[in-house]
Amino acid sequence: MFIARLAGIAVFDPVGDQVGRVRDVVVSLRLGRRMPRVLGLVVEVSPRRPVFLPITRVTVIEPDAVVFDGRLNIRRFRQHESETLVLAEMLDRTVRLRTDGDRVTVVDVAMEPTRTRDWVVAKVAVRPPRPARPRGLRRRGESRVVDWDEVEGFSIVEYGQGAAGLLAAFERMKAADLANVVHELPEKRRGEVAAALDDERLADVLEELPEDDRVEILGKLEVERAADVLEAMGPDDATDLLRDLPAEQRENLLLLMEPHEAAPLRRLLTYEDDTAGGLMTTDPVVLAPDTTVAEALANIRNPDLNPALAAQVYVCRPPVETPTGRYLGTVHFQRLLREPPPTLVSGIADTELEPLRPRERLQDVAMYLATYNLVAGPVVDEDGHLLGAVTIDDVLDNLLPANWRETVMEASALEGADPEEEALRRAADDERTGPTEDP
The missing domain is CATH 3.10.580.10 (CBS-domain)
Known part of the structure; x- marks a missing residue:
């Protein structure tokens, strides 16, 4: 089962009620060439809360649906240091083929069940980086599937990692839902995803993000591109973002924008943000x-x-x-x-x-x-x-309260940990690093 194809598919309980959608798959990388163990799925339930569904509770995986046994802990998912998110962190990585040393880009990874009813990552779909290297590949840019033990480099921190595969997996997602995915990513990946999004899509996502995330992402863009993204945002949302920036940075961005795009933002900035003038958009019909x-x-x-x-x-x-x-x-x-x-x-x-x-x-x-x-x-x-x-x-x-977006994204209904979930994840930690003895 290629994991990118699971992104966004519906998750159902045994009676057929939809409880959420798949957002990612959690795996544990293991020492040597051992195939990573699949721990479970990250499922987004209402309202935009990611929760962990252990793979042991999944009963059916089909191209258009995942069915589980009905038990779901809705405590908010928190990624452990020993865990890896397939879509967020493995796609678009540059790895090396052990057979010939070629560097390739990860397009997708596939998981499969074992005889013990566990799931492991067994295959990796790769393509040559651009410009393509012809050796070992049939055509320029053609992808192929190799066994897990044929590649190396997943455990190395990569800077400048692309995000095309991640975005392709979520291309049909609404801006508000993609914003939730971006919010959950590590800071490094947030910057890479922002760089890969086109201006219009990034503008839509920024409008749905909390204030701190918006300022952080905009600050990592090249200043000319940051101005272009502001132009693509709604005037009211762009003005709200500009208000959160230091005065010097705000003025630099306004100067880089097209004059006819900057003019309405300058007008909106003259009003206090809790007045009709500060709240309005200048683009009605x-x-x-x-x-x-x-x-x-x-x-x-x-x-x-x-x-x-x-x-x-x-x-x-x-x-x-x-x-x-x-x-x-x-x-x-x-x-x-x-x-x-x-x-x-x-x-x-x-x-x-x-x-x-x-x-x-x-x-x-x-x-x-x-x-x-x-x-x-x-x-x-x-x-x-x-x-x-x-x-x-x-x-x-x-x-609403000033931090309402963070509240929605950080909401958690249960504080207690699920014993089965924690046992599965601790066992995966032991497999990766070796068991530790009690003092």
């Missing part, structure tokens, strides 16, 4: 009065649009860009669905709803959205120009 309902619906169908922003459009006199357009009203998407496609948005805009002012405090913004049952609201200055929109997700982000 803004339309001219002569826009039709059909055109409005086409705009909010954009899959890259935040769902809260897609819930309404704002009608302004040209130019229809913040902060220059004069605000006329709001049209909610439910109203758009009820009107004939040729109808002009100016004729159905809600002009009675009083917009927010940029200096209004967080509590007032929350009460405004709750009072009118809104998921977003327009922010307008004293001269009637639309500055942006505040969305419910940003309000909740600021109403």
Whole structure:
């Protein structure tokens, strides 16, 4: 069973209820050429909590499902020093073939059951590094599968390790879930994963990470790339990240950004972070009065649009860009669905709803959205120009405790250790280092 193929597949109890998804496989490397022993699976259960499922409790492993015996300790998984995570740490490593000394990159590893019903890592899928070396491989860049004892180098700390294989295993994962995976990685691997992600994907992940992780990752990027990633983030999230940086670093990044990308961030930085101006995004859906309902619906169908922003459009006199357009009203998407496609948005805009002012405090913004049952609201200055929109997700982000993301990622329902789990992992430690005698 190639382990990268297990990433993200559903985990079920004996009655068929899904309890989570596979995020990684835990193995214990052993001395010499002995095949690593598989200790268990890291399973992510709600809410985004990784837990350890011993391999002894797994009853079925199929291409689209893992079934276990129903016993699962939901104490948060903590990696022991003697343990290795296959997807997080073994994929993309550079190792050496014992037969000819060639250096190759690990694409995947495969585990298989033994006669004693244990599981071990028996095979390694490798490919030549780029540029490829032709000796011993049939074609440039072609991968092949070798036995575990044919490779060496897994126990050596590697700097500059790639992350393509890890990211391929989780390519369909939502940004919030990938952020949880990144948060759990060692600091070294976090930097390597950030380097491998494209700017858009990294921007999405940074928006979901705790403050300390975001600052750490951004600080390890080349400064030009850090500016590019900030440009790819939503203006409100990019501004929040900039506020966490030292003033000199913040200004350097703003200077490296495209002027039209940096301008809205500079405006947002002028407001306190717990005001409507500090909470708002400068990229709501803004339309001219002569826009039709059909055109409005086409705009909010954009899959890259935040769902809260897609819930309404704002009608302004040209130019229809913040902060220059004069605000006329709001049209909610439910109203758009009820009107004939040729109808002009100016004729159905809600002009009675009083917009927010940029200096209004967080509590007032929350009460405004709750009072009118809104998921977003327009922010307008004293001269009637639309500055942006505040969305419910940003309000909740600021109403929750400052460390709520860490709390979700660090949540643990049980503090006690599971005896069977600890016995299995201690036995693996003994196999790797040799048993120790009691004093």
